[in-house]
Amino acid sequence: MTDKKVLKVKNLVKTYKRRKTREKFVAVDEVSFEIKQGEIFALLGPNGAGKTTTIKSICGLLLPDSGSIEIMGKNLLKRRREALKHISAVLEGNRNLYWRMTPVENMIYFSGIRGKKLTREEALKILKKFNLEEKANDLVQQLSRGMQQKSAVAVCLATGADILLLDEPTLGLDVASSIELRSILRNITEKEGKTILLSTHDMNLVEAIADRVAIMSKGKIVVCEEKEKLMDMFRARRYVLKVSNKGKELEPHLKEFGAVDIKKEDGLFEFKIDLENPQKLFDLMDALKTMGTEIKSIEQDTVNFEKIFMKYVEQS
């Protein structure tokens, strides 16, 4: 990864009109972010958060109401052709392919309309990275879904674009295909310096390959941070405690301290608690001691990205 910013989105706003009432509503609300060369940037959010609208604006399919988009230093609104040359998108999995053509023909065709003359040998070399060389001469419609999705990403690469916009690239893939695609995506950023803007609901994919994450909710970005930092932050503050209750009614007290997932078994209480500041942990321990409760163990909770995502979306 380098420090060079290849994509800058600033104060992007897009409104739509509701179909029945014709009333306006803001789908993307002052969204700003920048992506570095070689980075995998994940744009996340619940259904209707505004991710696709943002991505479609970046690939020139939608005209924003206001804000600016700069691709490799070129303003999309002022230098559209030059800016879009650097971007290739796979929207909704595999729709950027002609189904009655082979993967190689698709690669040659889509490169050609961008003014790049791709040879068959070059196309085959790219397909090899995707373990698809044996399918080079099959029609796309005869390929499995996973193969079609890999072909769609191969087409993006073939066009020579620097930035790939991938909307749900693992949708409908089995575990093995999904893991294979993950390592391909990691490789093309690390070895070829490509940059990826990823929109997905697949939290395993985010956890496995994203460098940075932005979570959108109701048109706004609610957090934009390095993935590892987010994971560390949550890892550090969530604890699992086991205490013995000696017959006392503990649950209401635990809830007062924000305990969740309270389980009771054989006179032992197990619960999780989110302790944003350490003082809260000491206060809880004092309270438990006063109640004559014995603390059996305190462990940091394991963290996965799904929990982090839910926390930010619920907060917003």
Ligand SMILES: Nc1ncnc2c1ncn2[C@@H]1O[C@H](COP(=O)(O)OP(=O)(O)OP(=O)(O)O)[C@@H](O)[C@H]1O
């Ligand atoms: N062409 C359109 N006309 C009117 N409203 C639209 C249009 N496209 C999207 N919207 C609305 O804009 C909001 C944002 O939609 P968008 O497709 O960007 O969300 P998303 O985050 O990609 O959701 P999902 O995860 O479901 O794909 C939603 O409320 C959606 O109904």
